[in-house]
Amino acid sequence: MPSDEVSAATWDFHTWRDFQERHSVGVVADATVVSVASVGAFVEIEPGIHGFLHKDSWDRPLEIGDWLPVRIAEWGPPRLSVVPAR
Numbered sequence: 750m751p752s753d754e755v756s757a758a759t760w761d762f763h764t765w766r767d768f769q770e771r772h773s774v775g776v777v778a779d780a781t782v783v784s785v786a787s788v789g790a791f792v793e794i795e796p797g798i799h800g801f802l803h804k805d806s807w808d809r810p811l812e813i814g815d816w817l818p819v820r821i822a823e824w825g826p827p828r829l830s831v832v833p834a835r
Contacts, residue, residue: 764797774821777834782815792819792831800829808833 772778780792780800789803790811802819819831
């Protein structure tokens with residue numbers, strides 16, 4: 750699923766605002782892989798909150814349904830960039 754589809758499908762101002770109030774840049778959160786693309790994976794951190802995890806940051810192949818801790822790297826609702834929490 751292209752990133753614009755994930756963003757458009759999940760964009761809800763109140764959901765994002767509430768999440769952002771509880772999770773600043775640098776915070777570690779649990780995530781589930783919901784889609785894998787050639788350049789990375791989209792992960793769901795909470796219902797309606799999806800982030801992008803670039804493939805260069807993976808230490809193993811990811812599959813849909815995989816769980817991993819991620820660190821919030823950058824905000825820009827409706828976009829969220831995350832990195833593996835190591």
